[in-house]
Amino acid sequence: MIETNTAAAGTAPFAFTPENQAEARSILARYPKGREHSAALPLLDLAQRQQGYVDRSAMEAVAGLTGLAPIRILEVATFYTMFRHAPVGEHHFEVCTNISCWLRGSDEVLRALRDELGLDPGGKSDDGKFSVQECECLGACVNAPAVRVGDHYFEDLTYDNTVALIRKLRAGEKVVLGSQTGRVGSANAAGATALAGRAS
Numbered sequence: 001m002i003e004t005n006t007a008a009a010g011t012a013p014f015a016f017t018p019e020n021q022a023e024a025r026s027i028l029a030r031y032p033k034g035r036e037h038s039a040a041l042p043l044l045d046l047a048q049r050q051q052g053y054v055d056r057s058a059m060e061a062v063a064g065l066t067g068l069a070p071i072r073i074l075e076v077a078t079f080y081t082m083f084r085h086a087p088v089g090e091h092h093f094e095v096c097t098n099i100s101c102w103l104r105g106s107d108e109v110l111r112a113l114r115d116e117l118g119l120d121p122g123g124k125s126d127d128g129k130f131s132v133q134e135c136e137c138l139g140a141c142v143n144a145p146a147v148r149v150g151d152h153y154f155e156d157l158t159y160d161n162t163v164a165l166i167r168k169l170r171a172g173e174k175v176v177l178g179s180q181t182g183r184v185g186s187a188n189a190a191g192a193t194a195l196a197g198r199a200s
């Protein structure tokens, strides 16, 4: 039994909605009988999509469904940075500060968030619209520095285009996903050079 922070806060324990109970059954059915442990990650993701974060009560619910000891679910949910353990903002910036992003300017992304929102990693705005956390490699190193906001990636970030992105999100305007410098996919930022100068 994991000590539950929801119980401590006097709120109801986590429970999947009827719709998500059906989804959880469908997730469990993807795995062979006796291998339900493997459903831990997608079930934690489902809990997070329902509640916005995975607290200990949600971990216990997932433990109950998978048959894993709650401590095992706690280990998984605290290993992967994509699982959050407290409410976050509507626009939750996960800023990669791993090696490629750091070399390519993630400090400038963090500076833009600090200047524009007054938030450092771990912070959440009073209006609940924005929150910030540092995260490990997002797998978008070729277009570093990168952030994830919800299910969307924003890449090739600079101080200025991060500020512009924040302002658009705040205004509810449409934003461009992926590269913020117009790079197509992960094409060379300097343009096509591999065959430049070669005789035809």
Ligand code: FES
Pocket: 096, 097, 098, 099, 100, 101, 102, 136, 137, 138, 139, 140, 141, 144, 145, 146
């Ligand atoms: S190091 Fe940032 S995406 Fe890989």
